[in-house]
Amino acid sequence: MSRTAAISNDGPLTADCPCRVVFDHLTSRWSLLVLLALSDGVLRFHALRDRVEGISEKMLSQSLKTLVRDGRVVRHVEPTVPPKVSYELTRLGEEVSEPLRQVSEWIGRRIDDIKIAQTHYDAA
Amino acid sequence: MSRTAAISNDGPLTADCPCRVVFDHLTSRWSLLVLLALSDGVLRFHALRDRVEGISEKMLSQSLKTLVRDGRVVRHVEPTVPPKVSYELTRLGEEVSEPLRQVSEWIGRRIDDIKIAQTHYDAA
DNA sequence: CAGAATCCCAGCAGATACTG
């Protein structure tokens, strides 16, 4: 760690860099969770809504729009009645979901340590 | 990918799970950037403020508090006048910053593809 | 079923000023 990487990670730290915008999209709470949910496979709208507990339909469709616009998710429509719409990660989406899953798994492994730290901090 | 992992990544997808809270902290825009900045080494308050372009002192100190409380950052104080305060990643902080750096680097690599996707989407 | 539209509010975040 620390300064060994060939590419500096100043990108998002720079205010005017387009990276910052992408970073903002990535730090959008619901988008992240939707991406995580989709990393397990293709899902339809309502299935997705159920999978990401607590998300409203509004936020879901809004998040999906951003994800589709950023090319991280594809939207498939079957023109039947009633319509069937499903969402799937693109290559881009899969790539970025990988480190995200790592974060998710890391939380699972470390949640106890974090809670201990919080308790200790709050006691002070 | 897709369902191969032993541990499911449902953690953050579950509403009542403490993981969700941690996930929210992790997806906090400024906290993320501060963590990223610190992954390059120890920094003092104002150095940090300069490094993370656009952050206000208020948001910086607020983010730092959360990070310290979650045990991802340690605060060192030298009781001199004027005081010198520096911030450093803990073991926990280093662990999460790793996938975060990956995301950051991924954006750098893929920013062009993302912009192309956006342009294409907006044209439709 | 998959969303769009509308209304509305809490709290995140910016600007400014002050302090140990």
Add this chain to the structure above:
DNA sequence: CAGTATCTGCTGGGATTCTG
């Protein structure tokens, strides 16, 4: 230098209703 305090506005996001 390293913050805290206060005031305010902006918008992310919830609840509800309506439609192709």
